[in-house]
Amino acid sequence: MSESLCVIRLGGGERLDWALQAALADREAEFLPYTALESGLRGRSVLFAIGTDAWGVCPEFLSLLRLLRSRQDCLEGCTAGIVVDGESELYTKEAAQELALAANMAGCMFPGKPLVEGTGSLYNQHILARRMGLGWEETYFTRIQGLVDRICAHHAPRFARPRVLMIHASDKRLSNTVWLGRELLSRLPGEFETREISLQNGTIEDCRGCSYAACLHFAQSNTCFYGGAIPREVLPAIRESDALLFLCPNYNDAVSANLMALFNRMTNLLVQQELLDKYLFGVVVSGYSGSDLVARQLLGTLCFNKTVMLPPRFCMMETAHDPGSAQQLPGIGERLDAFAGHMVQVLRA
Numbered sequence: 001m002s003e004s005l006c007v008i009r010l011g012g013g014e015r016l017d018w019a020l021q022a023a024l025a026d027r028e029a030e031f032l033p034y035t036a037l038e039s040g041l042r043g044r045s046v047l048f049a050i051g052t053d054a055w056g057v058c059p060e061f062l063s064l065l066r067l068l069r070s071r072q073d074c075l076e077g078c079t080a081g082i083v084v085d086g087e088s089e090l091y092t093k094e095a096a097q098e099l100a101l102a103a104n105m106a107g108c109m110f111p112g113k114p115l116v117e118g119t120g121s122l123y124n125q126h127i128l129a130r131r132m133g134l135g136w137e138e139t140y141f142t143r144i145q146g147l148v149d150r151i152c153a154h155h156a157p158r159f160a161r162p163r164v165l166m167i168h169a170s171d172k173r174l175s176n177t178v179w180l181g182r183e184l185l186s187r188l189p190g191e192f193e194t195r196e197i198s199l200q201n202g203t204i205e206d207c208r209g210c211s212y213a214a215c216l217h218f219a220q221s222n223t224c225f226y227g228g229a230i231p232r233e234v235l236p237a238i239r240e241s242d243a244l245l246f247l248c249p250n251y252n253d254a255v256s257a258n259l260m261a262l263f264n265r266m267t268n269l270l271v272q273q274e275l276l277d278k279y280l281f282g283v284v285v286s287g288y289s290g291s292d293l294v295a296r297q298l299l300g301t302l303c304f305n306k307t308v309m310l311p312p313r314f315c316m317m318e319t320a321h322d323p324g325s326a327q328q329l330p331g332i333g334e335r336l337d338a339f340a341g342h343m344v345q346v347l348r349a
Ligand SMILES: Cc1cc2nc3c(=O)[nH]c(=O)nc-3n(C[C@H](O)[C@H](O)[C@H](O)COP(=O)(O)O)c2cc1C
Pocket: 170, 171, 174, 175, 176, 177, 178, 248, 249, 250, 251, 252, 253, 254, 285, 286, 287, 288, 289, 290, 320, 321, 322, 323
C-alpha cells in the first residue's frame, strides 16, 4: 500500500479547517510541519494548504519558500496539489505560483489543475458552482476533495516513442532560446519523435473571447472564429504530442505576445479535451533578470489553467542577452546534457 497523503498546512482559520476536514474525511492523512522538508519527503503525495490573511500574507510562507529553494531535492519523487485559502480577493494565485515553482525546482511534480483557491468571498467558485448545482462553499470543499483524490491516484505516464513538440515565436537565425531548444532536441535519443513549430509570422490573432458555446461549435469543426494556422496546424500538433517544450524569451518579464496569443487560443482545444496526459517543459532566457517570473507565468497558464502536467524541474532558465550569447555561457553544454537527460528520464518508458 502506498504511504498516506501528507498535508503541509500554514496559516488559515476556521474555513480552511472545515475545508480540510471535509476533503480528508474518508482518507488517512498525516499533517506535518513545513520543517519536515529539512530532512526531505521522498515519493509522497503532498497537499500544501496555505491560508493567507486579509493582506495576502502568511508569515511562515516565506520560510517555506526559503526552505524549498535551499533544499533542492527535498521533494524528490513527490506529487503535490495546492490549496490557497485567502481572506481577501487578491494574492491567492501569486502565492500558489511562487510555491509551485519552488516545489517543482525541489523535485516535485504537479498534475494538471493542481490548484484550488478560495478567495475571501468565494466568488471565484461561482462559475463551477452554477455548473455543479452547489453553493460556493460546497463547491470549494468538493473541489479540494477532488484534488486530493487526483493527487493520490496520480500516475506519471511513460512512452515507448515520446512525441515532443517544440513551440517558439522567435527569429530562428538569431534567437538564444531557439538555439537552446534545438540543442535539447538534438540530444534526445532516436526513439523520440520531435517536431518544431514557429509562430513567428506576425499574423497570430489573440483570442476573441467567443462564448463557450461558440468556441465549442467552432472547435467541433476543427477551427476557431479566426481560423488560420492555430486551429489548422498548432492545436492538432499539441493534441498529438506527449510533451510540449515552450521556448520563452523574457519580454518585459512575461512570455512574448505570440506565445500568449497561442495560450489564450488553446481554450479552443480545451473545450473538447483536457491535456492532463501531456507534460510541460520550458526554456526561458532573460537578457538580465526575471526568468523565474516567466517560468511562473508558464506554469500558471499551462498547468494551473490549461491542465498540462508539470514534471519535476520543468524549466531550464538561462541569462543571455545578445544574439548568439547563449552559446558562450560557461557550462552550457553540461546543463543542456543534464536537461535533455532529465526529459528522457521523465518521458521514456
Ligand atoms: C521586447 C523585449 C523585451 C525584453 N524584456 C526583457 C526583460 O524584461 N527582462 C530581461 O531580462 N530581458 C528582456 N529582454 C531581453 C531578452 O529576454 C533576451 O535578449 C533574450 O536572449 C531573448 O531571447 P531570444 O534571443 O530567444 O529572442 C527583452 C527583449 C525584447 C526584445
